Every structure is written in C-alpha cells, then in structure tokens.
Amino acid sequence: MGSDGMDVGFLGLGIMGIAMARNLLKRGFKVTVWNRSPAKCEELAKEGASIGSSPADVVKKCPITIAMLADPSVALSVALGPDGVVEGISPGKGYVDMSTVDSGTSSRIAEAVAAKGGDFLEAPVSGSKQPAEMATLIILAAGSKSLFDKVRPAFDAMGKKSFYLNDVGGGAKMKLVVNMIMGSMMAAFSEGLSLADKAGLSQQTLLEVLELGAMGNPMFKMKGPSMIDGKYTTAFPLKHQQKDMRLALALGDELAQSMPVAAAANETYKKARSLGLGDQDFSAVHQALAHEAANASDSAKAAA
Ligand SMILES: NC(=O)C1=CN([C@@H]2O[C@H](COP(=O)(O)OP(=O)(O)OC[C@H]3O[C@@H](n4cnc5c(N)ncnc54)[C@H](OP(=O)(O)O)[C@@H]3O)[C@@H](O)[C@H]2O)C=CC1
Numbered sequence: 001m002g003s004d005g006m007d008v009g010f011l012g013l014g015i016m017g018i019a020m021a022r023n024l025l026k027r028g029f030k031v032t033v034w035n036r037s038p039a040k041c042e043e044l045a046k047e048g049a050s051i052g053s054s055p056a057d058v059v060k061k062c063p064i065t066i067a068m069l070a071d072p073s074v075a076l077s078v079a080l081g082p083d084g085v086v087e088g089i090s091p092g093k094g095y096v097d098m099s100t101v102d103s104g105t106s107s108r109i110a111e112a113v114a115a116k117g118g119d120f121l122e123a124p125v126s127g128s129k130q131p132a133e134m135a136t137l138i139i140l141a142a143g144s145k146s147l148f149d150k151v152r153p154a155f156d157a158m159g160k161k162s163f164y165l166n167d168v169g170g171g172a173k174m175k176l177v178v179n180m181i182m183g184s185m186m187a188a189f190s191e192g193l194s195l196a197d198k199a200g201l202s203q204q205t206l207l208e209v210l211e212l213g214a215m216g217n218p219m220f221k222m223k224g225p226s227m228i229d230g231k232y233t234t235a236f237p238l239k240h241q242q243k244d245m246r247l248a249l250a251l252g253d254e255l256a257q258s259m260p261v262a263a264a265a266n267e268t269y270k271k272a273r274s275l276g277l278g279d280q281d282f283s284a285v286h287q288a289l290a291h292e293a294a295n296a297s298d299s300a301k302a303a304a
C-alpha cells in the first residue's frame with residue numbers, strides 16, 4: 001500500500017520520532033511536525049515537512065496525527081493540555097499515540113478524544129533507534145479498528161509488522177510486558193559480564209559462548225561488545241527503560257502478579273538513574289553494577 005500523498009501530523013521528534021517521521025516523508029506522506037524543541041522541526045522541514053505551531057494546530061491541519069512522546073505525563077500534557085491535541089480534534093479526526101505509556105494514560109486520552117468525536121489508537125512499538133531508522137519496528141496497536149485500517153499505510157512505512165490487539169490497553173500492556181522482559185534480560189546480562197570479569201574470565205569469550213547457544217540473541221550480540229568497552233551510546237535512554245519497568249511493575253501490582261526478577265532489575269535501573277546515567281543507553285545499567293563493585297572494593301580496603 002502506498003501513501004497516496006496522505007496527510008499525517010507527527011508530534012515528538014526525539015530519537016524515535018525523528019526517524020519515524022523521516023520514513024513517512026521518504027514514502028511520500030505529507031507530514032506536518034511539531035516538537036517542544038523547534039530545532040528538530042527545522043531539520044525535517046529541510047526534507048519536506050511542514051511545521052505546525054502547536055499540537056492543536058497540527059491536528060487541525062491533518063486528518064490523522066501520530067505522537068511519539070517521552071512518558072505518561074508528557075503524553076497527557078500534549079494531548080489534554082492547553083493548545084493540545086484534544087483542542088484540535090473534531091469528528092472524523094484520528095489520533096495515534098505511539099509513546100510507551102500505561103493503559104490508564106491511554107484510556108484517559110482515548111476518552112477525551114472520543115468526547116470530541118475523534119478516533120483513538122494506541123500503538124507503542126518494539127524496536128529501538130536502528131529499527132526506527134530502517135522502518136522495521138513492530139507496532140502494537142489497540143483501539144479504533146477503523147483508524148487502524150486507515151493508518152496502516154503509515155505503519156507500513158515505519159514498521160515491519162503491525163499487530164491489532166483489540167481494546168485500548170491491549171497495546172500498552174503488551175509493550176510493557178515485552179520491555180519488562182527486555183529490561184530484566186539486560187540487567188542479568190550486565191551482572192554476568194561483571195561476574196565474568198571479576199572471576200578473571202574473558203568477557204569476549206563469554207559473548208561467544210552465549211552467541212553459540214540457546215541464549216544467543218540480537219540484543220546481547222549488538223550491545224555486548226560496546227558494553228565491554230564501557231561505551232553506552234544512547235539508542236534507548238535508560239530513563240525510559242526504568243519508566244517501563246516501573247509501569248510494568250504497577251501492572252503486576254494491579255493484577256497481583258508476583259515479579260521478583262523484574263523488581264530486582266528495576267532497583268538496578270533506579271540506582272543507575274541516581275548515578276546520573278538516565279540519558280545514556282539502557283545498557284549503561286552495567287555501569288551501576290561496576291559502581292557497586294568499586295564501592296565494595298573500597299569498603300574492603302578500608303576495613304583491611
Ligand atoms: N529509543 C528507543 O529505543 C525506544 C523508545 N520507545 C518509547 O518511545 C517514546 C519516545 O522515545 P525516544 O524517542 O527514545 O525518547 P526521547 O527522549 O529521545 O524523545 C522524547 C520526546 O518527547 C518530547 N518531550 C519530552 N518532554 C516533553 C514535554 N514536557 N513536553 C513536550 N514534549 C516533551 C521530547 O521533546 P524535546 O525534543 O523537546 O526534548 C521528544 O520529542 C518513549 O515513550 C520511549 O519509551 C519505544 C521503543 C524504542
């Protein structure tokens with residue numbers, strides 16, 4: 001399916017949003033963008049985008065508006081705040097929020113959009129900076145089925161597979177489960193690298209052993225070598241991974257689902273944030289463990 005010159009609004013040009021909006025432009029969509037920091041809009045304007053003056057302005061200009069924003073409080077303020085999305089909604093307009101948020105946030109936005117006669121779809125994505133650039137995201141949509149069908153060409157321009165997961169909440173919850181697993185895996189991987197190092201083993205050999213067996217996976221393969229070098233170039237900011245752990249744990253609380261592994265991993269991400277690592281890649285959780293190790297060895301020296 002092609003774009004047929006379809007008009008789409010795009011709010012939020014962070015690491016993910018700028019790559020996704022760029023793919024829409026490349027596939028022939030007419031894109032109107034808005035971002036809190038205007039410099040990023042200028043960058044896309046050079047590639048053919050129009051710039052809206054506020055979220056409400058973008059929604060008024062476009063039949064469908066997509067958002068990719070930091071977290072629940074930002075998603076709520078951009079949707080419901082002054083000059084926000086809901087101010088621009090009128091019957092027939094569609095709003096697609098692709099940010100990773102909890103289902104309660106999504107439902108509040110859905111209700112406000114519906115009250116103005118609009119359609120709402122939540123559509124968080126699995127896949128990081130590179131899949132966003134390569135248009136290979138996995139899209140986890142839920143909400144209005146007719147809006148899902150209408151926005152499908154745009155999803156196809158940004159991703160490799162789109163799931164329709166029924167009522168609002170289905171996409172948000174699926175994304176949180178997936179990222180809770182990813183965050184726990186990364187924390188365990190970081191502990192393993194640190195333990196191997198302390199045990200006098202080659203971390204490089206550990207990577208090779210993992211890769212050859214059933215635990216081999218693209219994430220360890222891609223992130224492992226730079227983690228060994230202590231480099232954490234941001235693709236998925238650690239502060240967002242910790243937000244996802246927190247939201248997944250809240251879902252577990254609500255459903256009385258025991259999640260001891262995720263709870264322990266969350267503590268490590270919190271520690272990493274407290275060390276000022278929130279804007280680095282989530283693999284910098286490895287640094288928090290190195291910090292613990294350095295502190296432990298300082299205490300041992302002091303006690304000796
Ligand atoms: N990076 C990744 O690998 C992935 C991220 N996600 C999720 O996608 C969403 C976006 O992620 P990502 O692009 O990495 O995040 P970034 O932190 O790079 O971008 C966040 C976006 O939110 C905007 N924003 C932040 N605070 C405010 C505010 N107070 N008011 C208005 N706008 C604001 C930023 O604007 P400004 O430019 O002005 O700061 C920016 O456009 C998050 O929910 C994240 O969890 C999902 C899959 C992968």
Ligand SMILES: O=CC(=O)O
Nearest residue numbers: 125126127128236
């Ligand atoms: O949310 C992050 C991702 O890589 O997916």
